[in-house]
Amino acid sequence: MSTAKKQVILGAYLGGVNHHTAWWHPNAGSQIEFDSFEHTARTAERGRFDFFFLAEGLALRERAGQIFDQDIIGRPDTFTVLASLAAVTEHLGLAGTINATFNEPYELAREFASLDQLSGGRAAWNVVTSFDEFTGRNFRRGGFLPHSQRYVRAEENVEAARLLWDSWDTDDIVADKDSGRFLRRPDAGSFEFDGSQFAIRGRFTVPRSPQGRPVLLQAGVSPQGRDFAAANADAIFSPYGTLPEAAEYYRDLKARAVAAGRSPDDLKILPSASFVLGDSEADAREKYLEIRDQQVTGQTALILLEQIWNRDLSAYDPDGPVPDIDPDPDAPPIIQGRAFIHQDRFETATKLRVVSEQKKLTLRETVADQFERGPIIGTAAQVAEKIDTFVQNNGSDGFIIGSHLVPWGLDEFVDQVVPLLQDRGVLRSEYTGTTLRDNLGLPVPADPVTVR
Known part of the structure; x- marks a missing residue:
């Protein structure tokens, strides 16, 4: 008996504050003008994607105390952009990255609930945390939250937000036949x-949305992060784009979800992925x-290594070898505002030296080889096959697709790859649901049993 193939979930992201965005390309558009966001969202909806994803940077990045020009910098407010996109799309989910460390649960829950109502049940919150003093100066007296407390605060923030969203039942607003008005039940919105x-x-001001509550997204690699995501998230961003490590991460997170009673x-x-299409595999490569x-570039390579070494490496030749000195983790951070994803500086530095020696690569070539996001490369048919095979083998449930070319790059994927995924029967030809939860195949949370 045949087993139905898994449906591929697709999210779209618009590149912004990093060197992956080809801002220098003659056809590149703006990272902050609304036309770019609108074009990407409309293109994703034309391709029957599940959601549009917006990352966020809360501070301008610095090198040795000075703003540096390695990245595109600046990003409009997330809620403003997503609310605007709700008006020019009908089915596409709208996912925003909002920091649980620096935001209070009442205002955060109210903003997401409002977006969920305005969009007809299409909002999603990507929950992120922060503990660095550099970013925290914009928000907190004293600047930072101890590393050990970041998930404590995030868990409470999510728990409180859910309490607020669940403080309304779906029948808390009733129609009054005599007056023709909609009335709120006396205890609707009460929370503590x-x-x-x-x-x-107090009392929460926004009624329950068509999808019950916004979808929660999360990323987690550490054991604590994985447990938090497995217990709370509806979707998690995987850092793995190759089998079998992706399949092991998939198995581990699903098992943790079961252990959490889900x-x-x-x-x-x-996982996120970029792509490069060509007329042949060799052309795409x-x-x-x-x-x-x-x-x-050489300067970009040095900046990326400085974040690991935590040293000024400007005297090193990008076309020379990887530095043979050790990192200095105890020195004040030379790079501020970039997420640090390397758990062990010394181990990472050693690995880069070994790769450089084994492959006979220069410093810049080593960074290019090791820091890539793992783009999906090939003809449109090959890319569609790779995506389908990855999902069917439980490397993931789908991909969040972006392009180096903002905002036009996604058009190529939608025009060439999407029809082939649809022909394979793994991607919808039309939207069948009305909310983001419908499209993702997620259950709608039941109305809470509230003691009032």
Whole structure:
């Protein structure tokens, strides 16, 4: 008996604050003008994507105390952009990255609930945390939250937000036949939360949305991060784009979800991926290498290594060897505002030296080889096959697709790859649901049983 193939979930992201965006390309558009966001969202909806994803940077990045020009900098407010996109799309989910460390649960829950109502049930919150003093100066007296407390605060923030979203039942607004008005039940919106990070009580102002509550997204690699995501998230961003490590991460997160009392199907695993298409595999590979070489300049390579070494490496030749000195983790951070994803500086530095020696690569070539996001490269048919094979082999439940070329790059994927995924029967030809939860195949949370 045949088994139905898994449906591929697709998210779209618009590149912004990093060197992967080809801002130097003659056809590149703006990262902050609304036309770019609108074009990407409309293109994603034309391709029957599930959602549009917006990352966020809360501080301008610095090198040795000075703003540096390696990245595109600046990003409009997330809620403003997503609310605007709700008006020019009908089905596409709208996912925003909002920091749980620096935002209070009442205002955060209210903003997402408002977006969910305005969009007809299409909002999603990508929950992120922060503990660095550099970013925290914009928000907190004293600047930072101890590393050990970041998930404590995030868990309480999510718990409090859910309490607020669930403070309304779907039948809390009733029609009054005599007056013709809609009335609120007396206790609708009442809430009280008392924790180590937040102690709040009052009445929530936004009724329950068509999808019950916004979808929660999360990323987690550490054991603590994985447990948090498995217990709370509806979807998690995977850092793995190759089998079998992606399949092991997939298995681990699904098992943690079951251990948290959830169905494994209620947690979707989604790595990000870029793509390069060509008339042949060789043509696509040639295009990719050309793009990569332009993205990773000598200066960019040194900046990326400085974040690991935490030293000034400007005296090193990008066309020379990888530095033979050790990192200095105890020195003040030379790079500020970039997420640090390397758990062990010394181990990472050693690995880069070994790769450089084994492959006979220069410093810049080593960075280009090791820091790439793992783009999907080939003809349109090959890319469609690779995506389908990856998902069917439980490397993920789908991908969040972006392009180096903003905002036009996604058009190529939608025009060439999407029809082939549809022909394979793994991507919808039309939207069948009305909310983001419908499209992702997630259950709608039941109305809470509230003691009032």
